[in-house]
Structures are given as C-alpha cells and as structure tokens.
Amino acid sequence: MPFMTAMPDVLEHVEQVQALQADQPxxxxxxxDPVNLMSYVSYVFRSYFGYSEAKADELMMQVHQQGRSVVSTGTxxxxxxxxAAMHGFGLWATLSKADAA
Structure with missing residues (x-):
C-alpha cells in the first residue's frame, strides 16, 4: 500500500495560516479596579509606557469610565x-489577540 502525504498546496496553505497567526499582534x-486611584493609574501609564500626561489621562479615563482600555500593542x-509589569504596579491587566479585543 503506497504512503500518502498531504498535497504541497495544502501544506503551503497551512504554513501561510500559521505565519499569519504568528504575526498577529x-x-x-x-x-x-476598586483599589487604585485614577492619578496613580495615569502615573503608571506615563512612567512605564512613556505616554504624555494627556495620553495617559485619556487611557486612564477609558479604564475608569468604560471598565477597560487597550494600553499597548505588540508581540x-x-x-x-x-x-507582568502592570501586575507589579498593582493594576489588573490581561492580554488578548488584537482582533479579540
């Protein structure tokens, strides 16, 4: 009985999908959270990410008013x-794929 392998075009498609998923930010x-002051959250955004006071305050207000904010994007x-850094500052933070946020 001959040994069957996947067709080259199928393997190429699978590799392309895997590459796209790996590149997804x-x-x-x-x-x-009920613990941290708004001024502290803004301070963390300025000191860790280097955001301007205006940008840090905007993100902090999203956290406060909408319950969450996307603060950073990357690999x-x-x-x-x-x-891990946000946890070190005492903030509640999670990660998600960019399309799921």
Whole structure:
C-alpha cells in the first residue's frame, strides 16, 4: 500500500495560516479596579509606557469610565512583559489577540 502525504498546496496553505497567526499582534488590556486611584493609574501609564500626561489621562479615563482600555500593542512576548509589569504596579491587566479585543 503506497504512503500518502498531504498535497504541497495544502501544506503551503497551512504554513501561510500559521505565519499569519504568528504575526498577529496582541494587546494589553488594563481593567478598572476598586483599589487604585485614577492619578496613580495615569502615573503608571506615563512612567512605564512613556505616554504624555494627556495620553495617559485619556487611557486612564477609558479604564475608569468604560471598565477597560487597550494600553499597548505588540508581540505576545512584549505584551506578556507589559502584563507582568502592570501586575507589579498593582493594576489588573490581561492580554488578548488584537482582533479579540
């Protein structure tokens, strides 16, 4: 009985899909919490991400009013580091694929 393998065009398609998924950016989501002051959240955004006071305040207000804000975008590894940093500052943060945010 002959050994069957996947057709080259199918393998090429699978490789293209995997490459697209690997290139897909991730986002850092910071969530509202009942503990941290708004001024502190803005300070964290300025000090860690280097945002201007206006940008940090805008993101902080999204967190406060909408319950969450996408604060950073990048590779999974970068966003995982950002999540760990936000946890170190005492903020609630998660990561998600960019299209799912």
């Amino acid at each position: 991730y986002v850092l989501i910071v969530w509202n 999974r590894e970068k966003i995982e580091a950002d999540v």
